Amino acid sequence: MLAGRRDQTGTDFDALAATALDRCDVLARCTEHEGQITRTFLSPAMEKCHEHVRVWMEDAGMSVSVDRAGNLRGYYADADRSENVPRLVIASHLDTVPHAGRYDGILGVMLGIAMIEALYGRRLSFGIEVVGFSDEEGVRYGLPFIGSRAFIGKLLPPHLARRDANGVAMFAALDRYASAHPDVVSAAHHPHTRGYLEFHIEQGPVLEHAGLALGVVETIAGQSRAMLTFRGRAGHAGTTPMFLRRDALAAAAEWLVAVESASRMMPGLVATTGRISCEPGAANVVPGEVRCSLDVRHGDDAIRQAAVRNFLDTAIAIGGRREIEVERLVEYEQAAVDLDAGLIALADKAVSSAGVSPRHMTSGAGHDAMIVASQIPTAMIFLRHPGGISHHPDEAVLVEDVASALRAGLHFLDYFPEHLQNHLQRLTESEPDSCTT
Ligand code: GLV
Ligand code: MN
Ligand code: MN
Numbered sequence: 001m002l003a004g005r006r007d008q009t010g011t012d013f014d015a016l017a018a019t020a021l022d023r024c025d026v027l028a029r030c031t032e033h034e035g036q037i038t039r040t041f042l043s044p045a046m047e048k049c050h051e052h053v054r055v056w057m058e059d060a061g062m063s064v065s066v067d068r069a070g071n072l073r074g075y076y077a078d079a080d081r082s083e084n085v086p087r088l089v090i091a092s093h094l095d096t097v098p099h100a101g102r103y104d105g106i107l108g109v110m111l112g113i114a115m116i117e118a119l120y121g122r123r124l125s126f127g128i129e130v131v132g133f134s135d136e137e138g139v140r141y142g143l144p145f146i147g148s149r150a151f152i153g154k155l156l157p158p159h160l161a162r163r164d165a166n167g168v169a170m171f172a173a174l175d176r177y178a179s180a181h182p183d184v185v186s187a188a189h190h191p192h193t194r195g196y197l198e199f200h201i202e203q204g205p206v207l208e209h210a211g212l213a214l215g216v217v218e219t220i221a222g223q224s225r226a227m228l229t230f231r232g233r234a235g236h237a238g239t240t241p242m243f244l245r246r247d248a249l250a251a252a253a254e255w256l257v258a259v260e261s262a263s264r265m266m267p268g269l270v271a272t273t274g275r276i277s278c279e280p281g282a283a284n285v286v287p288g289e290v291r292c293s294l295d296v297r298h299g300d301d302a303i304r305q306a307a308v309r310n311f312l313d314t315a316i317a318i319g320g321r322r323e324i325e326v327e328r329l330v331e332y333e334q335a336a337v338d339l340d341a342g343l344i345a346l347a348d349k350a351v352s353s354a355g356v357s358p359r360h361m362t363s364g365a366g367h368d369a370m371i372v373a374s375q376i377p378t379a380m381i382f383l384r385h386p387g388g389i390s391h392h393p394d395e396a397v398l399v400e401d402v403a404s405a406l407r408a409g410l411h412f413l414d415y416f417p418e419h420l421q422n423h424l425q426r427l428t429e430s431e432p433d434s435c436t437t
Contacts, residue, residue, distance in 0.1 A: 011118050011410070017402035019117075020110040026052055027094070028102040036099040037393065041135035041146060042070050042177050049094055053109065053132055060116040062130065069150030069187035070134030070177055076116050079123035086194040086420050087127035088413070089376070090115060093136030093147060093368055101395025105136055107383070108199040111402070115409045125417060129190065133368050140164050142225075142293075142331060148368035150187035152375045189376065194423055195343055196378040197412060198369045199405055201397055205388030206361060213401040214408060216347045217380035218360040220370040222301045222336035224308045226294040228255070228315055229327040234280055234288030249278050249287035251324040255315045256292070262310065263296075269307055270364065271296045299362050301335050337370040342419055343379035350411035351381065354404050365390070377419070381408060 007013060030049040032038045039045040050072050057064045057074030064074045072094065078085045092108025112130035133147030141162045149155040160171040178184050202208075207215050232246035256273055263271040275293040294311060298304040312328045319326035348358040361382060369380045383405050386396045 007407070011120075013118070013403040013406050014399070016114045016118055017399050017406055020107065020114045020402055020406075021397070021399055023052070023056060023110050023113075024102045024106050027106055033099075037096050037102060038098045038100065039094070039096045040137075041095055041140040042173050043140075046070070046094065046134065050132075053094070053113075056113050057116075057130065060113055061121060062116060065183065065185045066181050067150070067185050067187040068174060068178055069147050069155060070174070071147045071151065071187060072132040072134075073185070074113070074116075074130045076119075076128040076130070077123065078125060078127045081123075084192060085126050086192050086423075087129055087190055088195045088197065088416055089129045089131055089189065089193055089372075090197045090199075090409075091129075091131035091133060091148075091368060091372075092198050092200055093134075094132040095135045095137050095139070095147075097137050097139060097391045099393060101390060101392055103201045103395045103397050104203065104390055105133075105200070107201060107397060107402070111199040111405055111409060114406055115413065118406060118410055119413075124413060126194070126420065127192075128413075129193070136366075136368050138225075141170055142227075144332070144366060145368060145371045146170070147187075148371040151189050151368075152372060153188055154371070154374075155187070189372075193376050194420055195340075195416060196369065196372045196376045197343070197347075197409070198367060198378070198380045199409070200365075200367060200380065200382060201390065201395065202361075202382040202385040202388070203365045203390035204385065207359070207382060207384040208386055208388060210359060212356055212359055213384050213398075213404040214351050214354065214356045215359045215361045215382040215384075216344055216351055217339055217363050217367075217369070217382060218344060219299060219339070220337045220363045220365075220367055220373075220380075221297045221299045222304050223295060223297045223332075223334050223366055224304060224330060225332040226296075226308065226312065226328060226330045228252070228292045228294060228312075228329075230255075230290045230292070230315070230319060231325040231327070232288055232323070233286070235286040237284040237286055240286055245286050246323045247286050248290040248324055251318055251322045251326075252276070252290040252292050254322075255311075255318050258314050258318065259294070259311050262314075263307070266298075266303065266307065268300070269296070269298045269303060271307065271311065297364055299336055299364075304336075305333075334366065334370065337373050339369065339373055339379055340377035342422060343377050346412060346415045346419055347379040347381055347408075349415055350408040353411040354407035356404055356408070377423075379412075381405060
C-alpha cells in the first residue's frame with residue numbers, strides 16, 4: 001500500500017523501508033536454534049548473517065570487510081574516493097539475545113544500508129562506514145559490547161581472557177576467526193571518523209505513548225552486572241530435615257525477592273536476575289550451589305552504585321542467617337553516558353525535517369553508542385516500538401516509522417558537513433598561535 005510513494009527528491013523511502021524490514025526477516029533465519037532467533041558472537045549463524053549483509057552492502061556500492069573483532073564493515077567512499085576525508089559511521093549490532101526479536105540492533109544496520117541505497121550512487125564530501133557490530137548483548141562471554149569496545153581500542157587483556165561456557169577463551173576464538181578470514185582488517189575505527197549515528201528501536205513504550213515515530217537520545221543509563229554464588233550444602237531431599245538444611249536456592253530466592261522489593265521503592269531503578277544455575281540440579285537433591293546474574297540500571301550513577309552495594313550486602317546478610325557462603329563478583333560497571341550535544345542538535349533538525357517533533361529521551365537499554373561516545377561524537381535516534389516489548393520475539397516496528405527514520409537519516413547526512421565545519425573551527429581555535437613562539 002505504501003510502496004511507490006516518492007518524495008520530491010525522487011527517493012522512494014517507503015520501498016526502501018519495506019526492503020530494510022524484509023532483510024530483518026531474512027536475517028531472523030540465521031539462527032543457532034531452529035524456530036527462534038539466537039545469534040551470538042562469532043557463531044556459524046553470524047557467518048550466515050554476514051553472507052547476506054555483505055551482498056546488500058556490496059550491491060549498494062560499499063567495499064566490505066570483516067575486522068579482527070568479527071565486525072562487518074562496509075565503506076561508501078566520498079566523491080573523490082579519498083582515504084583521508086572525514087567519515088561518518090552508521091552502526092548497530094548484528095548479534096542477539098537468546099530467543100530474540102528481529103529488530104534489536106539489526107534494524108539499525110539495515111537502516112545504514114538503506115541510507116546508502118537512498119543516495120542512488122550519489123557520493124558526498126565525506127565517507128560513510130556502515131558497521132554491524134559482532135557482539136553487543138554479551139551472551140557468549142558475559143561481557144557486552146565486544147565489537148564496539150574493539151572499535152575504540154578498549155577490548156583489553158582481562159576481556160580477552162574471559163572464557164565462554166565451553167571454556168574457549170575470547171582471544172582463542174578471535175584468533176580462530178582471524179585464521180578463517182585471512183583478509184581481516186584492524187578493528188580500530190578509522191582515524192578520520194568524525195561522527196557516529198545509531199538507529200535503534202526504542203525497546204520501550206515512551207514514543208508510542210507520545211504518538212511519535214522517532215526520538216532523539218540524550219543520555220544512556222549506566223549499568224552494573226554482577227555474579228553471585230550462593231554456596232550451601234547439597235543433601236538428600238527425603239532425609240534432610242528442613243531445619244538442618246543449607247539450601248542455596250532458598251537463600252538465592254529470598255535474596256531475589258529482596259532485590260525486587262528494594263528496586264520497586266526507587267523510581268527509575270531496574271534490577272534483573274536473568275540467568276540462574278542450580279547444582280547439582282536434581283529433583284531429589286537439596287540445592288548445594290546457585291549462581292545468579294545481576295543487572296542493575298539507573299540514569300544516575302550514584303543511585304545505581306548505592307543500589308548494587310545494598311544488593312550485595314543483602315546477599316551476605318541473608319547468607320549469614322542461613323549458613324550459606326556468598327561470593328560476589330562485580331563483573332562490569334558502565335557509567336551513564338551523555339551523547340554529543342552538537343550531533344544531538346543535528347539529529348533534532350534531521351528529525352524535524354522528517355516531519356516529527358523531536359523528543360529527547362534517556363535510554364534504559366545499553367547500546368554500542370555508549371561505548372563509542374567516549375571517543376567519537378555520537379548521536380542516536382530511536383524508532384517507535386509498538387507494544388514496547390524487546391529481547392522477545394514480539395518486537396515490532398511500523399514500516400512508515402522506518403521510512404521516517406530513513407528520511408531523518410538523509411537529512412542528517414545533509415547537515416553533517418555543518419558538524420565537520422564546527423569540528424574544524426574548534427581545531428583552529430585550539431591551535432597555538434605560531435607567530436608568538
Ligand atoms: C542491551 O540490549 C542491553 O541493554 O542489555
Ligand atoms: Mn538488546
Ligand atoms: Mn540493541
